[in-house]
Amino acid sequence: MNLLELNTMEERIELLTKTVEPFTARALGHDKNGTFPYENFKELKAIGYPALAVPKEYGGLGISLYEMLCYQEVIGKADGSTALSIGWHMGLMKQLGEKRNWKKEKYESVIRDVVKTGALLNSAASEPATGSPTRGGKPETFAKEVDTGWVINGRKTFTTLSPILSYFIVSASIDGTDDVGNFLIKRDRKGVSVDETWDSIAMRGTGSHDLVLEDVHVEKDDLVEIMTPGNKTPAGWLLHIPACYLGIAQAAQKAALEFATTYSPNSIKGTISELPNVKQKLGEMELGILESKHFLYSVAKKWDESNEETKATMGPELGAVKLSVVNKAVNVVDLAMRVVGARSLSEKSSLQLYYRDVRAGLHNPPMDDMTIMQLAGKSIAEF
Secondary structure (H helix, E strand, O other): OOHHHOOOHHHHHHHHHHHHHHHHHHHHHHHHHOOOOHHHHHHHHHOOHHHOOOOHHHOOOOOOHHHHHHHHHHHHHHOHHHHHHHHHHHHHHHHHHHHOOOOHHHHHHHHHHHHHHOOOEEEEOOEOOOEOHHHOOOOOOEEEEEOOEEEEEEEEEEEOOOOOOOEEEEEEEEOOOOOEEEEEEEOOOOOEEEEOOOOOOOOHHHOOEEEEEEEEEEOHHHEEEEEOOOOOOOOHHHHHHHHHHHHHHHHHHHHHHHHHOOOOOOOOOOOHHHOHHHHHHHHHHHHHHHHHHHHHHHHHHHHHHOOHHHHOOOHHHHHHHHHHHHHHHHHHHHHHHHHHHHHHHOOOOHHHHHHHHHHHHHHOOOOHHHHHHHHHHHHHHHO
């Protein structure tokens, strides 16, 4: 069965939930061994997931941001690494379909590949010297124009999904100018390689290795966009990040509830779920998740219903959602571990995986300090 053939969001959620169920059992093994979950992406491709955000006229469903986040949350409950990874592809598909700022022929060639084969793409923007691209640093990856196109050299860090990406959108400084361009680079280009450097203790299954570019030749029209460093317009699709961590928080909540409603030490009658101190923690977890859901999905709905002028003002709001949801998710996982106690630190416990994975959200864009400064600026300007 294929998601693209189903008529309702409810039907798609049901199929997706069934598809991702095995991801949970695999997650601990991939985390322990530092391996990439190829089988997860094979199964997501088999149901057409990578094409959902592609516009309808090209064979996708052109799903709303609200709907995309619902699906990302489902995957996040099953495996945070897989959710965060596929979320970058899904978000970029949505953004490219809305903005249409690439040349038509180039855009169509990529999305037809996505629909037909499940091809995946992601941006490669971070570098050791620049840190997060949201800080506005100029890339040290360089593109030099030659008669036949461009020659690109450089190294990109945190290239999520690098083991299976078909396309990389690479930011590079254009030699001899102050411009920075985004270049579309196919994986099979000569000089493209992946250096397996990913040694993080969180989100180990994302395959966020270094992308190495050595005299990579691309065509003239592979320069798909000229950018202004540090001048980012609000991007609703980045809400896939908090949706992922909300999913992890709910997985931790489930683990805590399963334990609390079944564990009955001989010092009490019934289970620990009846103890006031445990109920307090379970209630705080539920409160955090409810607040996060309402904030995330109300802003997503606003984005879907707004015109471009309104969307251009939503940067602080989008950042606030990410900050709030991720920090609440960190707290929910902490509370879950307090409910379960020392057993949550066992290597066999899924909670120790959630504990490490959820903290990765603090380092995904936008950063908390930048969001707080934006919110301060917004309140001052409005006053």
